[in-house]
Amino acid sequence: MDEKKGANENKIKELDAFDKHLKMGKFVSKVKNMANALEQELLQYILQLDDAEKKSVLQMLKTFVKGREAKTIRVSIVNL
DSSP: OHHHHHHHHHHHHHHHHHHHHHHHHHHHHHHHHHHHHHHHHHHHHHHTSOHHHHHHHHHHHHHHHHHHHHHOOOOOGGGO
């Protein structure tokens, strides 16, 4: 009986790991879709600006990214 119980526990662990893997794949897919949508919206917005506005928006984005880089702590999704 102990062997069957151990085998069942291993199957449950494997299924949990597989479920976690599937959820992570769905999460990554959603993030990629959101990133693509954001990229398209930003591109469309920037293309409709005149040169002075483009320069101003791009400078603002550069400043924002530099500020975020200083505060960013890298987190690996593998360990979550």
